[in-house]
Amino acid sequence: xxxxxxxxxxxxxxxxxxxxxxxxxxxxxxxxxxxxxxxxxxxxxxxxxxxxxxxxxx
Amino acid sequence: xxxxxxxxxxxxxxxxxxxxxxxxxxxxxxxxxxxxxxxxxxxxxxxxxxxxxxxxxxxxxxxxxxxxxxxxxxxxxxxxxxxxxxxxxxxxxxxxxxxxxxxxxxxxxxxxxxxxxxxxxxxxxxxxxxxxxxxxxxxx
Numbered sequence: 001x002x003x004x005x006x007x008x009x010x011x012x013x014x015x016x017x018x019x020x021x022x023x024x025x026x027x028x029x030x031x032x033x034x035x036x037x038x039x040x041x042x043x044x045x046x047x048x049x050x051x052x053x054x055x056x057x058x
Numbered sequence: 059x060x061x062x063x064x065x066x067x068x069x070x071x072x073x074x075x076x077x078x079x080x081x082x083x084x085x086x087x088x089x090x091x092x093x094x095x096x097x098x099x100x101x102x103x104x105x106x107x108x109x110x111x112x113x114x115x116x117x118x119x120x121x122x123x124x125x126x127x128x129x130x131x132x133x134x135x136x137x138x139x140x141x142x143x144x145x146x147x148x149x150x151x152x153x154x155x156x157x158x159x160x161x162x163x164x165x166x167x168x169x170x171x172x173x174x175x176x177x178x179x180x181x182x183x184x185x186x187x188x189x190x191x192x193x194x195x196x197x198x
């Protein structure tokens with residue numbers, strides 16, 4: 001899952017960066033604490049765009 | 059000429075979060091427990107030996123201004139009580155190097171926190187002690 005950096009305090013990252021858990025290495029115990037503290041916000045996966053089949057009428 | 063250290067801009071990172079601008083004091087204690095190896099025939103007490111490796115008993119103490127605003131001190135610290143985390147302290151905020159070593163304490167345990175420590179007319183501060191864990195010094 002990707003996370004958006006939502007504070008200016010996250011080590012080595014800027015507000016608005018999109019990061020993964022691995023980007024923080026071993027420096028954090030649990031990303032949930034960073035989410036609860038307002039430093040990260042989980043990004044919801046985007047839904048794929050549905051295709052619409054259209055049949056041409058004669 | 060002797061040199062001294064004037065700490066004005068140290069780097070303090072707790073659980074990946076930089077709290078440098080809230081921190082007023084940081085102390086890194088690097089400790090190997092002292093094991094006595096004195097034996098018969100010795101005329102003085104001895105501690106440790108090349109074949110005796112004792113346990114590290116490290117700790118880091120920091121003093122922070124308390125802040126209840128979003129993403130500030132309280133929000134960052136409260137959830138860390140009772141668990142292990144990682145703390146990095148460096149003399150300056152620049153990049154790691156021989157003259158700016160990074161001291162990283164991995165697996166440090168925060169036993170207690172004082173969410174409210176307020177006196178009339180004074181800025182609220184908290185003192186945290188992170189105990190245990192393995193301390194490494196990085197210079198590159």
